[in-house]
Each structure stands twice: as C-alpha cells, then as structure tokens.
Amino acid sequence: MAQQARAIQTRRSILVAAAAVFDERGYSSATISEILARAGVTKGALYFHFNSKEELALGVMDLQLDTVPLPPQLTKLQELVDQGMLLAHQLRNEPLVRASVGLAMDQAVEGLDRGTPFRAWIDRLEHLLSAAKNQGELLPHVQPGETAELLAGAFSGVQVMSQVLCNREDLGRRISVLLHYILPSISTPAVLATLDMAEDRGERLYASLESVPGQAAATG
Amino acid sequence: MAQQARAIQTRRSILVAAAAVFDERGYSSATISEILARAGVTKGALYFHFNSKEELALGVMDLQLDTVPLPPQLTKLQELVDQGMLLAHQLRNEPLVRASVGLAMDQAVEGLDRGTPFRAWIDRLEHLLSAAKNQGELLPHVQPGETAELLAGAFSGVQVMSQVLCNREDLGRRISVLLHYILPSISTPAVLATLDMAEDRGERLYASLESVPGQAAATG
Numbered sequence: 001m002a003q004q005a006r007a008i009q010t011r012r013s014i015l016v017a018a019a020a021v022f023d024e025r026g027y028s029s030a031t032i033s034e035i036l037a038r039a040g041v042t043k044g045a046l047y048f049h050f051n052s053k054e055e056l057a058l059g060v061m062d063l064q065l066d067t068v069p070l071p072p073q074l075t076k077l078q079e080l081v082d083q084g085m086l087l088a089h090q091l092r093n094e095p096l097v098r099a100s101v102g103l104a105m106d107q108a109v110e111g112l113d114r115g116t117p118f119r120a121w122i123d124r125l126e127h128l129l130s131a132a133k134n135q136g137e138l139l140p141h142v143q144p145g146e147t148a149e150l151l152a153g154a155f156s157g158v159q160v161m162s163q164v165l166c167n168r169e170d171l172g173r174r175i176s177v178l179l180h181y182i183l184p185s186i187s188t189p190a191v192l193a194t195l196d197m198a199e200d201r202g203e204r205l206y207a208s209l210e211s212v213p214g215q216a217a218a219t220g
Numbered sequence: 221m222a223q224q225a226r227a228i229q230t231r232r233s234i235l236v237a238a239a240a241v242f243d244e245r246g247y248s249s250a251t252i253s254e255i256l257a258r259a260g261v262t263k264g265a266l267y268f269h270f271n272s273k274e275e276l277a278l279g280v281m282d283l284q285l286d287t288v289p290l291p292p293q294l295t296k297l298q299e300l301v302d303q304g305m306l307l308a309h310q311l312r313n314e315p316l317v318r319a320s321v322g323l324a325m326d327q328a329v330e331g332l333d334r335g336t337p338f339r340a341w342i343d344r345l346e347h348l349l350s351a352a353k354n355q356g357e358l359l360p361h362v363q364p365g366e367t368a369e370l371l372a373g374a375f376s377g378v379q380v381m382s383q384v385l386c387n388r389e390d391l392g393r394r395i396s397v398l399l400h401y402i403l404p405s406i407s408t409p410a411v412l413a414t415l416d417m418a419e420d421r422g423e424r425l426y427a428s429l430e431s432v433p434g435q436a437a438a439t440g
Contacts, residue, residue, distance in 0.1 A: 028248035105325060105380055114384045150378070150397050157377020158370070160325055164334045177370050181405040 019099035076132035088175040089202030172199040239319035296352035308395040309422030392419040
C-alpha cells in the first residue's frame with residue numbers, strides 16, 4: 001500500500017476508535033490512552049494526526065458530514081424525508097454517526113464550535129427545501145431557511161429523548177412521527193400524498209445503498 | 221425563623237448554587253467545593269442535605285418540575301402553547317431551569333435517570349392534550365400520548381440548537397416557529413385561529429405572573 005493510502009487508513013481507524021470511546025463514555029470521560037488502545041496504533045501515529053482530544057472530536061464531527069449520497073427521488077421532499085430517515089437508521093447502527101451527533105449535543109465539549117454540524121445539516125436541508133420550492137412542492141408561505149432550522153433542531157431533540165428513554169430503539173418510529181406532523185405544514189397536498197415516511201424507510205434505503213457497489217455506506 | 225423553615229431555605233439555596241455551577245461548567249466539570257463556595261454554606265450543611273454530586277443533580281432536576289401554575293385560558297391548546305412559550309422564556313432567564321434541562325440532555329450524567337424530567341414533561345403535555353381532546357379542540361386522528369412525546373422531544377432539540385448557535389437569544393422565536401408548524405397538525409381550524417403563539421408570548425405571561433401576589437415565579 002502506498003504511504004499516503006496507509007496514512008489515510010490509519011487516520012480513519014483512529015477516528016473510528018475515538019468515536020466509539022466518545023459514544024460509550026461521553027466526551028469528558030474519554031481519554032487518549034483509551035482511544036489508543038481501541039485503535040491499536042502507537043502514540044506516535046496518533047499524535048502525527050491529532051494533537052489533542054479536541055482535535056479528535058473535531059475530526060469525528062467532520063467525518064459525519066461526509067454522508068452517503070442518497071438515490072434521487074421523484075420529489076425533493078422525498079429526498080428530505082430520506083435524509084432524516086437514513087440518519088435515524090445510522091444513529092442506531094453506526095457508532096461514528098452516534099458519536100458525532102453526541103458531541104454536537106454535549107455541553108461539556110468546551111472550546112469547540114459545536115455549531116459546525118448543526119450549520120452543515122441546516123445548509124443541506126435548506127438546499128433540498130429550496131429545490132423543492134423551485135419545483136412547486138412547497139406551500140407558498142414556507143421559508144426554506146426557517147424550515148431547515150426547525151427540522152434540524154427538532155430532529156436532534158427527538159433523538160436525544162429516544163436515547164434517554166429507550167437507547168434509540170424507537171427512533172425510526174419517532175422520526176416518522178415528527179415528519180408526519182411537520183410535512184403537512186410544508187408540502188402541497190399532492191406531493192404529501194406521495195411521500196413514504198414509514199418508520200422502516202431508513203432501513204430499506206440503507207439496505208439498497210449497501211447492495212450497490214461504490215455507493216456503500218462510507219461511514220461506520 | 222423556625223428550624224424547619226431555615227433547613228428548607230438552606231436546601232433551596234444549595235440547589236440554586238448547584239444549578240448555577242452545573243449551568244456554567246456542565247455536570248462533569250462541576251465540583252462540590254465550587255458549589256459550596258457559591259452557596260456560602262458549610263460543608264456540613266451541604267452534606268446534611270445531599271450526599272453527592274449525583275444527589276444535587278437529582279435535586280436540581282426535581283425542582284424544575286415544580287413549575288409556575290399558569291393562568292387558565294379559553295382553550296386547553298392555548299395552555300399547551302403557554303407551557304412551551306413560558307419554558308422558553310425561563311430557559312433564557314432562570315439558571316435553575318437551564319441547569320435542569322441541561323442535565324436531562326447531558327450524556328455525561330451517568331447513573332442518574334435522565335428520563336425523569338422527560339417523562340414528567342410528557343405527562344404534563346399529555347394531560348393538557350387529553351383535556352383538549354375532550355373539549356373537541358383536536359383533529360380526530362391525534363393521539364395525546366404520541367403528540368406529547370413529539371412536542372417534548374422537538375422542544376428539547378430546538379433549545380439546544382438555539383443555545384449552541386446563539387446562546388438562546390432567539391429561543392422565543394424558534395419555539396414560536398415550532399408551534400406554528402406543529403399546531404396545524406393537531407388543532408381544529410377554529411381553535412387554531414384563536415391561538416396566540418407570538419414569540420413574546422412567554423415574556424408577557426411571565427410578567428403577568430410576577431405582578432400577581434402569590435403567583436410569582438417560584439423558581440430562579
């Protein structure tokens with residue numbers, strides 16, 4: 001393996017290990033030595049890529065933003081629903097995604113800009129909502145920016161509550177409920193009637209992505 | 221002052237100090253000695269009431285649930301809106317409320333049941349929604365339990381996002397937006413048209429409570 005490819009793989013395996021430790025212990029209790037042991041790399045290798053626990057946390061938060069490209073759908077609002085349902089599925093199944101979202105929600109992560117992942121999600125949702133607006137899918141009063149912020153905020157709280165109450169076992173159902181309550185305030189009735197917001201939508205999407213070579217889930 | 225009244229006052233001042241320290245530092249970084257210094261009580265007094273940092277956190281979470289009684293309104297859905305708008309206002313102005321919600325959202329709070337405050341809020345909202353249903357204010361398909369859970373979860377995420385992005389400066393507006401998107405999926409059109417969900421609703425309510433003797437805000 002070329003040296004650069006090996007470095008990229010090492011960096012990634014360190015971040016995966018850091019994500020697992022952050023996910024299990026929370027940011028403040030996680031230690032670099034625990035991450036080292038989990039990653040199975042030398043101290044030198046870790047410090048070559050990351051100078052501190054803060055940098056590891058930033059790396060984990062960044063990595064979550066490189067998400068899987070979703071298959072295009074007939075409506076942009078279905079793609080918006082798919083983003084939410086897929087993220088719900090990934091939160092249940094991928095420690096990297098769980099850790100990244102956990103860090104953004106963790107008040108103990110001082111000195112890091114926890115706004116970055118929120119803003120990245122808001123941008124992505126706003127982009128989809130603007131495209132939906134251009135295609136005439138939205139009710140006339142809907143402002144893409146405001147709606148994107150609402151969806152990002154509401155999603156993040158519903159997933160914390162599901163984590164606290166039942167370790168995210170019911171997250172697919174809860175995000176489906178959220179979308180069922182909010183989409184009627186966004187979508188034209190004709191588009192609304194076509195949307196698949198079933199609680200197993202994320203699982204089905206994920207399975208279809210994994211079966212297409214080159215589109216397999218990049219994270220986890 | 222009678223001995224019992226003094227003990228209650230001491231207990232409360234310790235919890236107010238603990239809340240301020242949890243709010244500023246997060247749970248994991250907060251220390252008992254910092255809480256002692258802030259409360260201005262002796263170590264003996266603190267340990268008479270609380271054995272550990274965990275017990276202080278539980279006390280803070282419990283105290284938030286003793287909320288201000290809200291004035292009755294013409295519709296139960298207005299009372300539901302008022303609960304949300306008042307809590308948004310209190311989160312901006314009362315360290316005790318802020319700390320309590322922060323503890324429920326903090327993954328580092330291990331070994332404590334963070335589900336308690338969520339369940340208490342869900343119960344309160346479900347109670348209001350059931351009363352609204354009995355008065356014919358809800359659309360026929362609405363299930364009070366499911367809706368109460370959605371509102372509690374979405375609210376908690378919107379407030380974290382507002383905290384992360386702008387230290388909760390825009391929280392009144394964001395909760396108003398949340399209600400504007402969700403209430404049309406819950407309320408009959410006739411009741412919906414009567415609801416005051418303006419972003420300054422919480423502030424106005426709070427001011428009216430403070431001006432009525434005996435109904436002044438109990439927390440803070």
